[in-house]
Amino acid sequence: MAGGAFVSEGSGGGSYEGGVTGFVIMTCIVAAMGGLLFGYDLGISGGVTSMEEFLSKFFPEVDRQMHNARRETAYCKFDNQLLQLFTSSLYLAALVSSFAASAVTRKYGRKISMFVGGVAFLIGSLFNAFATNVAMLIIGRLLLGVGVGFANQSTPVYLSEMAPAKIRGALNIGFQMAITIGILIANLINYGTSQMARNGWRVSLGLAAVPAVVMVIGSFVLPDTPNSMLERGKYEQAREMLQKIRGADNVDEEFQDLCDACESAKKVEHPWKNIFQEAKYRPALVFCSMIPFFQQFTGINVIMFYAPVLFKTLGFADDASLISAVITGVVNVVSTLVSIYAVDRYGRRLLFLEGGIQMIICQIIVGSLIGAKFGTTGSGTLTPATADWVLAFICIYVAGFAWSWGPLGWLVPSEICPLEVRPAGQAINVSVNMFFTFLIGQFFLTMLCHMKFGLFYFFGGMVLIMTIFIYFLFPETKGVPIEEMGRVWKAHPFWKRYVPDDAVIGGSGETYVKEV
Numbered sequence: 464m465a466g467g468a469f470v471s472e473g474s475g476g477g478s479y480e481g482g483v484t485g486f487v488i489m490t491c492i493v494a495a496m497g498g499l500l501f502g503y504d505l506g507i508s509g510g511v512t513s514m515e516e517f518l519s520k521f522f523p524e525v526d527r528q529m530h531n532a533r534r535e536t537a538y539c540k541f542d543n544q545l546l547q548l549f550t551s552s553l554y555l556a557a558l559v560s561s562f563a564a565s566a567v568t569r570k571y572g573r574k575i576s577m578f579v580g581g582v583a584f585l586i587g588s589l590f591n592a593f594a595t596n597v598a599m600l601i602i603g604r605l606l607l608g609v610g611v612g613f614a615n616q617s618t619p620v621y622l623s624e625m626a627p628a629k630i631r632g633a634l635n636i637g638f639q640m641a642i643t644i645g646i647l648i649a650n651l652i653n654y655g656t657s658q659m660a661r662n663g664w665r666v667s668l669g670l671a672a673v674p675a676v677v678m679v680i681g682s683f684v685l686p687d688t689p690n691s692m693l694e695r696g697k698y699e700q701a702r703e704m705l706q707k708i709r710g711a712d713n714v715d716e717e718f719q720d721l722c723d724a725c726e727s728a729k730k731v732e733h734p735w736k737n738i739f740q741e742a743k744y745r746p747a748l749v750f751c752s753m754i755p756f757f758q759q760f761t762g763i764n765v766i767m768f769y770a771p772v773l774f775k776t777l778g779f780a781d782d783a784s785l786i787s788a789v790i791t792g793v794v795n796v797v798s799t800l801v802s803i804y805a806v807d808r809y810g811r812r813l814l815f816l817e818g819g820i821q822m823i824i825c826q827i828i829v830g831s832l833i834g835a836k837f838g839t840t841g842s843g844t845l846t847p848a849t850a851d852w853v854l855a856f857i858c859i860y861v862a863g864f865a866w867s868w869g870p871l872g873w874l875v876p877s878e879i880c881p882l883e884v885r886p887a888g889q890a891i892n893v894s895v896n897m898f899f900t901f902l903i904g905q906f907f908l909t910m911l912c913h914m915k916f917g918l919f920y921f922f923g924g925m926v927l928i929m930t931i932f933i934y935f936l937f938p939e940t941k942g943v944p945i946e947e948m949g950r951v952w953k954a955h956p957f958w959k960r961y962v963p964d965d966a967v968i969g970g971s972g973e974t975y976v977k978e979v
């Protein structure tokens with residue numbers, strides 16, 4: 464989803480005419496709205512669910528639980544299925560609607576999908592802002608989920624088709640960047656609205672309407688992409704559009720490549736059957752499903768969804784909880800920038816491995832600090848000094864995620880799938896990601912209640928497993944054009960058995976440097 468539908472540039476493209484035109488900039492802005500909206504939704508629920516007025520209105524039981532001094536364990540303060548459903552329902556709706564969205568995007572073009580996404584967002588945010596009961600809240604969240612499903616299916620595709628090939632790789636991470644900025648904006652807004660005497664939560668939830676409106680307007684004024692026109696047989700229009708967006712008359716080479724790509728995509732008959740049945744696609748299948756699964760089991764959304772609630776659980780004051788969420792939000796954005804810089808210089812493996820080790824260490828330390836103060840009973844408080852340490856290590860953990868599994872969770876699946884299985888690979892990546900995002904959203908607070916500080920060790924253990932997985936099974940993909948991935952699998956001690964010799968093209972000792 465987020466960035467998941469990006470098309471990696473392959474080996475060609477560096478020599479096409481034309482560069483970054485006004486059109487391209489406009490498309491970037493609109494596409495960024497898709498990422499921002501997704502991030503805003505990811506980030507807004509945590510702060511809202513920690514707001515007193517919101518809790519007492521919709522979840523009085525949680526409110527009571529929170530104030531009940533006699534309740535013996537701090538770990539369970541927020542354990543409530545309905546409250547978690549408020550957070551998680553969005554991702555379930557996104558999962559279901561992304562299947563519809565991918566069909567609509569292909570059949571009717573990217574703009575229609577963006578329009579549907581924008582409208583769903585708009586109505587969803589209004590439902591939330593004016594909610595008078597839990598049902599309205601959940602319906603609103605479901606609609607936002609439909610928005611996420613459509614917007615994140617169409618905007619990355621739109622963006623990658625409009626952008627000149629040479630900046631496509633960077634844009635892939637740019638979409639994750641937009642997500643993190645959306646999360647940060649949500650954190651800041653939550654902090655601001657929590658200062659309001661009343662209805663702050665309504666403002667927080669309602670402000671999602673602003674980027675939604677930009678997206679709806681964008682879907683009217685922006686042109687359709689040449690690829691989408693070709694897909695629907697409009698050859699002449701497609702060529703004219705390509706000239707317009709590239710700002711150049713001679714676009715023959717790129718146009719020819721687009722036509723070729725469109726033709727071969729049409730010939731692909733059974734991407735789903737292929738990816739599941741043919742042994743040579745086994746590595747693609749494994750990585751397209753394991754990477755999003757692992758990305759969510761880093762535990763990142765525990766922080767993104769529930770940081771304010773978690774900090775409150777640990778005894779931080781209301782303000783301090785929301786400010787802490789802003790701090791983790793800033794770290795998330797800045798560290799994602801680091802990965803844009805590092806990914807094509809140092810490679811994916813190094814980032815995965817370094818980020819993984821950094822996360823494991825932090826999880827062990829955070830778990831131990833919390834365990835030392837709260838034990839298994841959950842009674843106690845953090846001293847200000849310990850609270851600072853907890854926050855510091857959570858920030859270092861977020862940084863480790865943000866320059867590794869965050870962006871790579873989208874980049875890697877998009878660059879290892881051969882064209883003939885790419886739609887299926889992307890759909891698997893997106894849906895597995897959404898499913899586990901939903902699961903973490905729905906069960907984290909319950910898990911915290913039962914596993915207590917051990918929950919941090921659990922996620923640490925998961926990160927250890929994924930780091931070992933990467934170490935042994937993931938070959939470096941930096942600078943490898945998609946069509947030559949076969950060679951990389953063939954050279955790998957484990958994957959070579961799945962890849963027949965005829966699946967290996969090119970790579971006669973040359974080094975390929977992919978531009979980003």
Ligand SMILES: OC[C@H]1O[C@](O)(CO)[C@@H](O)[C@@H]1O
Pocket residue numbers: 465505639642643646758763764767795869870872900
């Ligand atoms: O930046 C953190 C965010 O990034 C994602 O992993 C998407 O790539 C989200 O699930 C998470 O909330």
